[in-house]
Amino acid sequence: MFVDEVDIHVIAGSGGNGCLSFRREKYVPRGGPDGGDGGHGGSVYVKAAPTRNTLIDFRYHPEFKARRGQHGEGSNRTGKTARPLEIAVPVGTLVYESDGEGRKLIADLTAPGQRVLVARGGRGGRGNARFVSSTNRAPRRTEPGEPGEEKRLHLELKLLADVGLVGFPNAGKSTLIAAISAARPKIGDYPFTTLVPNLGVVALDGDRSFVVADVPGLIKGAHEGHGLGDQFLRHVERTKVLVHLVDVSGASGRDPEKDFETIEEELRRFGHGLAGKPQIVAASKIDALGDRDGLARLERRVRGMGRPLLHVSGVTGAGLPELLEAAWHQVAAARAADPPEVSDPDEDTVDLITPARTRHEA
Numbered sequence: 001m002f003v004d005e006v007d008i009h010v011i012a013g014s015g016g017n018g019c020l021s022f023r024r025e026k027y028v029p030r031g032g033p034d035g036g037d038g039g040h041g042g043s044v045y046v047k048a049a050p051t052r053n054t055l056i057d058f059r060y061h062p063e064f065k066a067r068r069g070q071h072g073e074g075s076n077r078t079g080k081t082a083r084p085l086e087i088a089v090p091v092g093t094l095v096y097e098s099d100g101e102g103r104k105l106i107a108d109l110t111a112p113g114q115r116v117l118v119a120r121g122g123r124g125g126r127g128n129a130r131f132v133s134s135t136n137r138a139p140r141r142t143e144p145g146e147p148g149e150e151k152r153l154h155l156e157l158k159l160l161a162d163v164g165l166v167g168f169p170n171a172g173k174s175t176l177i178a179a180i181s182a183a184r185p186k187i188g189d190y191p192f193t194t195l196v197p198n199l200g201v202v203a204l205d206g207d208r209s210f211v212v213a214d215v216p217g218l219i220k221g222a223h224e225g226h227g228l229g230d231q232f233l234r235h236v237e238r239t240k241v242l243v244h245l246v247d248v249s250g251a252s253g254r255d256p257e258k259d260f261e262t263i264e265e266e267l268r269r270f271g272h273g274l275a276g277k278p279q280i281v282a283a284s285k286i287d288a289l290g291d292r293d294g295l296a297r298l299e300r301r302v303r304g305m306g307r308p309l310l311h312v313s314g315v316t317g318a319g320l321p322e323l324l325e326a327a328w329h330q331v332a333a334a335r336a337a338d339p340p341e342v343s344d345p346d347e348d349t350v351d352l353i354t355p356a357r358t359r360h361e362a
Contacts, residue, residue: 004157006058007098010119013041013066013082015145018125021074022138033139034076035127039069041148042082046095046107046155047115049088053199055157066119069145072127079124086115089155092238096154103154110160110238118153122146159197161213162331164236166267167245168259170252172284174198175314176245177214180324202324210331213239240334241327242267242279245312246298250290256283256298278330280308282323287313 016038023031044066064087070079089095091112096103107116125143132139165173177183181200198214215236236242244263248256260281268275281302283295302309308326312319 004055006055006062006155008058008062008064008087008153008155009150010044010087010153011063011065011150012044012119012121012148013068013085014147015039015041015122015124016069016071016079017144018127018130018142019072019074019077020128020140020142023075030137032137033128033132034074035129035142036072036074036077036079037127037130038072038124038143038145039079039081040124041069041121041145042066043084043117043121043148044119044151045084045086045115046089046093046109046118046153047086048091048093048109048112050091050112052088052090054090055093055155058155066121066148068148069121069124071145072124072142076127076129081124082121084121090157092158092160094156094158096156098152098154106153119149119151122148158238159199159213160211161199161236161239162210162334163202163212163241163243163327164239165212165214165243165245166236166263167284168247168252168254168263171245171247171259172314173214173245176282176284176312176320177212179314179317180320181212183212183214202327204324204328208328208332210328212243236274239277241330242274242277243323243327244279244281245284246281247285248283248290248295248298249285249288250294251285251288256291256294257301260298260301278334280310280323280326280330282310282312282319284312284314286311286318287316 018038019035021033021035023034025031044064064085066085067082069082072079089109091109093109095106095109095116095118097106097118106118107114109116123146125145128139128142131141165177167173177198177200180202183198183200200212200214201209202212203209213236244260246256246260247254252259264275281298283298289295299309310319310323310326312323314320
């Protein structure tokens with residue numbers, strides 16, 4: 001099951017209590033107070049991990065709690081500060097803080113290793129040695145540790161891919177991604193065979209590669225949620241290039257030009273910049289071409305918009321090298337215009353947790 005939205009509950013660790021203690025040794029008169037401070041509680045971070053690709057585990061393990069700080073001890077010994085707790089999520093996850101009035105975006109984790117503080121650990125309380133003064137040589141005052149922050153978060157995953165495949169159901173998207181990558185999506189001769197997005201890595205010569213996303217087929221009204229609708233349209237928001245597959249085999253009984261115009265309208269009405277992305281139109285299933293007049297009308301329509309139209313077949317491999325080269329040139333241009341940010345590695349020692357480890361507490 002592919003899950004791309006989930007709510008979780010995070011609790012940072014509380015600080016340790018300050019210690020009430022006096023030094024009492026046989027040959028040390030008036031040893032005085034020596035209660036140490038409590039350690040700080042562990043903070044909670046959310047971190048993008050390339051080993052994760054879905055949020056499904058959070059459905060069954062929605063609560064995470066960091067360790068509390070250790071209490072202070074005598075002989076001025078400070079309690080140990082708890083290690084931060086990191087929750088691993090897929091790259092491309094948006095982190096929102098939920099409250100009674102709505103949601104506030106905290107971070108958009110678009111690169112492996114990125115992390116964000118979502119709940120700060122409580123400060124450790126002070127021991128009685130902290131309260132010594134000229135007028136109070138034997139204080140019996142201490143402080144309890146502060147509680148850690150508690151937050152309710154909403155996680156939303158938007159897949160990160162260079163190329164997004166869009167088109168009507170049974171346009172040949174799954175067959176194409178299986179032919180050009182190691183992805184093995186479900187392929188069938190009926191609508192909505194693909195129910196979840198699929199990712200595949202395309203490797204070209206010269207150490208060139210890019211990631212392709214195959215999303216479930218779109219229909220008229222998809223921007224309003226019809227069919228699988230906007231549930232998966234958001235997964236192509238981050239793509240650099242769109243490959244629009246149009247079935248020209250005639251098996252669907254639809255007109256290729258009408259199909260093209262319908263999907264274009266859905267992309268435009270969904271918004272989020274989809275209609276303005278670089279796009280390559282591919283006449284799919286060219287090996288089973290039925291109505292040549294329909295193909296001719298599609299060619300005139302697409303080329304009249306100044307876009308390339310390629311003839312491809314995921315079954316025979318016809319036109320795939322040309323399609324991949326065209327997609328690569330578009331991807332390379334987009335990467336050059338928007339180079340990725342490189343974050344500094346974080347050297348902190350942390351507890352890295354995945355939903356398989358449900359709770360981590362003292």
